[in-house]
Amino acid sequence: MSISHLQADHVTRRFKIGTDTLTALDDVSVDVAKGEFVTIVGASGCGKSTLLRLLAGLDAATAGQIRHAGADVSEPSLNRGIVFQEPRLFPWLTVEQNVALGLLNTKLVKARKAELVREHLELVGLGGFATVYPHQLSGGMAQRAGIARGLVSRPNVLLLDEPFGALDAITKARLQDELQEIWAKEGVTMVLVTHDVEEAVYLGDRVVVMSPRPGRVREIVPVTLERPRRRTSAETAAVRDRVLTSLHATGEAGTPVSRPAQMPEQVRPRPAIAIAR
Ligand SMILES: Nc1ncnc2c1ncn2[C@@H]1O[C@H](COP(=O)(O)OP(=O)(O)OP(=O)(O)O)[C@@H](O)[C@H]1O
Ligand SMILES: [Mg+2]
Known part of the structure; x- marks a missing residue:
């Protein structure tokens, strides 16, 4: 029996552009285990956002299947949170109102919604900023609010599309650490898209390397480095080199340079404080 939790199974996505057809993704298969942190890295235009949108259920594959917890994905679900590259906060709503948008389609009573919003603002370190407006936040704080909105419905999968791409190096490193802590504490399965190889290796249990035109x-x-990881260690650098070599491999785009690694047989146990999702 497969232990895959979220799965792209031979997924192809073509777009019609005028009379032409563009193959954004070509026969892409990725299995993500429950509780795993998978990162996806690739050059601009290789189909990373397209793949993430398909995993979220925001778009439909031309061929192949997306499955989550054994069921076909055909629409967005509160069980799959999503965080975009730009925070996408509504300027006329406060931070807590923006985060509450993640609960829009739930039937929870008002008090429970407020409690969940408060809990998740605390989780991302914005406990004291519930009633401020987005323009009063720094870029890093706005992205934290985006993460809180993605997590507030207690999804078991969080999909992140280059969430730290626009941040300075110091803020980016801090948010990566915070995200890793949230992952360890909450037991949520993470899929993070990035063009930053360092980020992909620092955060991922496995790094999916994509090639462009068509995206494959x-x-x-696999990244077997123990956590917390050291950004500057020789071991980290060796994995980074391997990913970079794969990214820059020449030859026919999409030709595998080695067989994709298998999913780990077992997923790391979680601390007992993990909230049931
Ligand atoms: N809705 C769409 N209609 C037409 N073409 C699209 C659409 N969405 C994506 N594409 C095309 O599919 C390809 C992959 O796009 P995608 O946005 O997934 O790339 P990406 O890897 O996320 O790039 P970036 O790193 O720049 O965000 C691109 O060539 C893009 O032009
Ligand atoms: Mg993109």
Whole structure:
């Protein structure tokens, strides 16, 4: 029996552009285990956002299947949170009202919604900023609010599309650490898209390396470094080199340079404080 929790199974996505057809994703298969942190790295235009949108149920595949917890994905679900590259906060709503948008389609009573919003603002370190407006936040704080909105419905999967791409290096490193802590504490399965190889290796249990035109999985690199990881260690640099070599491999785009690694047989146990999702 498969232990895959979220799965792209031979997924192809073509777009019609005028009379032409563009193949954004070509036969992409990725299995994500429950509780795993998978990162996806690739050049601009290789189909990362397209793949994430398909995993979220925001778009439909031309061929192939997306499955989550054994069921076909055909629409968005509160069980799959999404965080975009730009925070996408409504300027006329306060931080807590923006985060509450993640609960829009739930039937929870008002008091429970307020409690969940408060809990998740605390989780991302914005406990004291519930009633401020987005323009009063720094870029990093706005992205934290985006993460809180993605998590507030207690999804078991969080999909992140280059969430730290627009941040300075110091803020980015801090948010990566915070995201990793949230992942360890909450037991949520993470899929993070990035063009930053350092970020992909620092955060991922496995790094999916994509090649462009058409977007394909070139290789899946397992990262067995223990957490917390050291950004500057020789071991980290060695994995980064491997990912970079794969990214820049020449030859026919999409030709696998090695067989994709198998999913880990078992997923790391979670701390006892994990909230049931
Ligand atoms: N709705 C759409 N209609 C037509 N073409 C699209 C659509 N969405 C994506 N594409 C095309 O599919 C390809 C992959 O786009 P995608 O946005 O997934 O790339 P990406 O890897 O996320 O790039 P970036 O790193 O720049 O965000 C691109 O060539 C893009 O032009
Ligand atoms: Mg993108």
